[in-house]
Amino acid sequence: MANQALTALAFMRTRPEIARPDVQLFFNPVRMDAEIWFPLVKPSQGHMLEAYVELLRPESRGEVTLASTDPAVAPKILLNILDRDEDLATLRRGVRMMRNIYATRPLADHIVRETYPGPDTQSDNALDAYLRNAAEIGHHPVGTCAMGTGPAAVVDPQLRVHGLEGLRVVDASIMPEVPSGNTNAPTIMIAEKAADMIRGRSTVDAV
Numbered sequence: 246m247a248n249q250a251l252t253a254l255a256f257m258r259t260r261p262e263i264a265r266p267d268v269q270l271f272f273n274p275v276r277m278d279a280e281i282w283f284p285l286v287k288p289s290q291g292h293m294l295e296a297y298v299e300l301l302r303p304e305s306r307g308e309v310t311l312a313s314t315d316p317a318v319a320p321k322i323l324l325n326i327l328d329r330d331e332d333l334a335t336l337r338r339g340v341r342m343m344r345n346i347y348a349t350r351p352l353a354d355h356i357v358r359e360t361y362p363g364p365d366t367q368s369d370n371a372l373d374a375y376l377r378n379a380a381e382i383g384h385h386p387v388g389t390c391a392m393g394t395g396p397a398a399v400v401d402p403q404l405r406v407h408g409l410e411g412l413r414v415v416d417a418s419i420m421p422e423v424p425s426g427n428t429n430a431p432t433i434m435i436a437e438k439a440a441d442m443i444r445g446r447s448t449v450d451a452v
């Protein structure tokens with residue numbers, strides 16, 4: 246715990262022809278399954294580092310729908326992750342990129358063996374099975390009140406709810422799709438810009 250978790254990140258394109266990164270690679274110098282070590286009572290677990298591949302631009306779409314007309318009742322949330330085969334294909338390319346990085350010196354000099362999914366997990370099917378079992382969500386849901394002008398848009402480019410007077414939505418839900426990165430800073434940017442729009446100031450005036 247003397248070090249920060251996730252000390253290094255890389256935003257990568259898994260295909261050269263795409264314009265923006267589609268995966269984020271995480272380097273974690275600690276093992277997340279670490280348990281308290283009691284010398285002489287319980288053996289140390291040994292050193293391990295972890296590396297994760299995060300899908301930045303998922304094709305799969307989930308949905309949030311009302312469960313009841315009572316506003317106090319929680320909505321129904323369907324994440325629907327890994328619904329589209331393209332998402333698994335991107336993750337597979339990400340895992341293979343990660344393996345190449347760790348097989349390259351000088352990093353390779355520190356690697357004894359791959360623990361998970363393990364060197365035997367090479368085929369597309371084997372990797373898919375591992376990914377479906379091991380995947381976790383990245384907590385970056387967006388788009389349930391997507392900004393836009395089309396029939397599916399909830400708010401206009403000034404973040405005003407279509408068809409209602411005097412109501413704006415200002416949060417991560419207005420992003421039309423997941424950005425190529427984390428969502429906290431873009432949400433703050435949305436809020437800063439919305440504050441200017443509500444006050445009738447241009448962003449240039451604010452600067």
Ligand SMILES: Cc1cc2nc3c(=O)[nH]c(=O)nc-3n(C[C@H](O)[C@H](O)[C@H](O)COP(=O)(O)OP(=O)(O)OC[C@H]3O[C@@H](n4cnc5c(N)ncnc54)[C@H](O)[C@@H]3O)c2cc1C
Binds near residue numbers: 383415428
């Ligand atoms: C575990 C976790 C880890 C994350 N890690 C990162 C990260 O490392 N980097 C990154 O960029 N992003 C990260 N995110 C994503 C980031 O936190 C969100 O994208 C961002 O907070 C979204 O902002 P928001 O304003 O849309 O929603 P929120 O931050 O969720 O704000 C919604 C607010 O509304 C309040 N609220 C809800 N209901 C009501 C109500 N009825 N009345 C009044 N108030 C209400 C809530 O209390 C909350 O304060 C993480 C998210 C999670 C959950």
